[in-house]
Amino acid sequence: MKASDHVRTELADENADGRAGASDRKNGKTSGLSESSRTEKIRRAILLTILPLLAAILTGGLLILAFGENPFAFYGTIIDRGIVSSSGLQETLIRMAPLLLIAAGLIVAFSAGIWNLGGDGQFLFGASIVGGLAATVSDAMPRGLMLIFMLSMSAAVGAAWTIVPALMKARYGINEIITTLMMSAIGVNLASLSVKVWFLTGEQGLQIPRTRILDVSDRLPTLFGTRVHAGLVIGLVAVIALHLMMRHTTLGLRLNLLGANVKAARHAGLKVSKLIVVTFLLSGAFMGLAGGVEVLGVQGLVRAGFNPALGLVVVPLVFLARMNGWVTIAFVFLLSVLTIGGELATRQAGLPNDFGLLIVALVLIFMTIAEYFEARRVRGERTVWQTMSDRLLSRGRAGV
């Protein structure tokens, strides 16, 4: 938990800074302080985001070169497919919807110091219930009502799947990393089983067991004549709302307090057990909603064994964004571009599909390294390089 404590501290630093900036603006102060903090922010953005991104692109390029492919062509394809081409950009935005909702679920949990790593199970429960019931329910009620009902259902089952880890944590202090991962393993298989047993469509001649298809006309509405569905809006609203909630509401402060220091939370009179359960339920609800949105917006059905395994990919992003909603949105966009663009780029270059993930991993690693050096700089410590060079130069003198 050391690492998470550290991240949380950094996060709260950020919070305090953010608040400071806000109050400065409110008071109409344009002092040198806010001026310098603005350049400081730009400097940090470059150092912590753009530099690592460039480093990852460079390293990835060298790897592509080592595979005998042209890195410029590879990255050209990623950018063209991920952002520039209209159909590619739409794919990217469609992919963002479930990722944003998963990120929302993680922001709640991580802010409160709770490691909900069971996102996949919660996601698939949300997906399966929608896949299993949406088509049938749509026969009984108008589309709008059906969509709201099914989205609520997906959130509810996602939340429900966290109850066991939540109570174990709240009552007995059992480590939720283990319990959520275990419940996720059960959930993934149970969701698949539910498709085979309860939600199986009556249609004949199926290769893979699946649920009934929801008519395209009954799915989430699309935006501005594109294929991008309303799930993107739901995801964006969720992340931004949470961002504001964590900073401006009682529940937000309570969760932050719980995450920062449980002892202090108890001292301040918070009902720690209740808060833990609330955190789990909220987190699970967003995970389930992510599953619901993916089925209602894109898939229209769920096949047995369906598991996009998005839960863990988002974890490092949310941490690197320090649970900041806006930064999370930017990171999720980047991840989507790299995955959508990467799918085509790897295929064209004849590289394994996992190569796209490799680029994502490189970005994450370089961002983490940048964070490390920045944190050391802030604490006024010397870098590894400085220490090493000092050692080499002053070996004789230091070895008294």
Next chain:
Amino acid sequence: MDAESTGSVRDSIAPLIEITGITKRFPGVLANDDISLSIEKSEVHCLLGENGAGKSTLISILSGMTRPDAGTILIEGIETEIDSPRQALDLGIGTVYQHATLVPTLTVLENLILGNTKGATLDETEGRRRLDELASILGADVDPNAVAGDLALDEQQVIEIIKALWKGKTALILDEPTAMLAPAGVAELEKMFQRLKADGLAIVFITHMLHEAIEMGDRVTVLRQGRVAGSIGPDELRSEHSERLRDRIVEIMFGSEAPEMGDVAELHVDVLEDHPDQGSLEEATSDAGGRSIGAPILKLDNVSLEASPASHGLHNINLTITEGEILGIAGVGGNGQAELAEVLAGQRRVDSGQIHLLHDGNLQRIDRLGVHARGQMGLRYVSDDRRGEATVGSMSVSINLVLKKIGDAPFWRRHIMQAGEIQRNAESAVENFDIRTPSADTNISKLSGGNIQKVILARETMSNPRIVIHNKPTHGLDVRTMLMVRERIRQMAAEGVSAVVISNHLEELLDLCDRFAVLSKGRVVGIVENGPDAERHIGDLMVGGAVS
């Protein structure tokens, strides 16, 4: 201490450690500003200074935790850069920190050889030999197989010292080693210092207690605002009268404010111990005894908490505190003080018994209420764990000031935070309590212990307190802040706000309180009124209670 003099003596008798021009700047603070001093063999070098004077930075530089921005360190005349704690240990410079560094679940021997192994296996035989050697130098009786977590605080400290000396015996640095010790433990520590000195070690010793510096130190250096404000050499320390020395140190510490600080009660009591014939103890406490006693405000009936392996629990505590009264909880630490404080604050539920608090004119039962509800009724708790419990280091001063009011107007309306109100509240607290902080938005972890204590005190005593529980309210504070805290407690009592003061320092309780309850193994073993014999009575009860 200038270059000329050091140059001439280098060949003959270079100081063991000579620090020249050490400067360290942290964002917004010049923690060490051109500090020069020398640490000699077989000497106890006391570092004095208020919180934030730069003592901790200086020792963290010496122990390799922090690198100075400028300045040099000469060890036996050779310029040396201390890059890491490991290197400091290799140089024989060991540090004992305020916080425990032992792994509580491991044995003493395991703790010591951990991190000092060569290769993959633990060399127990060699470890035992080294432990015996160091224990005999210290004159301590150490069981290598005892589990570290089971040891008392002073026993743990001996292990910490042995651990610090494990790699080599050049210098031993101790950061406020006496803060958590009972008087007997302090005497024991002093004996160890003598033996280490005889062995040729240099000891650097940080303390807030002037009398300890005068009694134990061979050399005293006072830091003020990151600079060396002055020092007193061995000759003067040996020859001068302790009262004159005290005046000198106070003058160096506070400069022009010295006369005002000279009246510090803690200093009087300490000096009195040297001259028991003067007997002005009554004088120091007379103002406390003279207050009129009002109606009962807090009442405990048979309050009990079950004992556990880690705690004595509480057993049938019956206490009544009246309006404007200051009740002291005396006793050796770990005898139920923390449990009592938490039960009163509402952080812990009683297993049996009742607690009543005066509210709306009558005594209302509160033992089922939470922290927030009790706080609103005017019962407040100043925790002794400033950084770990009472505040959240990663949050701003202004938020820490309202942590116990989450959801309450005017700081929140319809669950939405009112940043302006919180800011205003913080500004008034900063002003009224003289909190030294760059701004109200600064993270509280960046503040010194004394200023954190002021934040906590502000939070707990602003907006109509009725009774405040103070757990070790001045622990680890510099004289100025300590005075301010005590004055605040007295002043509130004069306004009718009661206080329960828990402290390990009897002189503090004698200075502040009207009455004392002596705790031993979770029981109240006696109630003593403050007066000429109070100290002796309490001492008897503490000892008697411990024996039974």
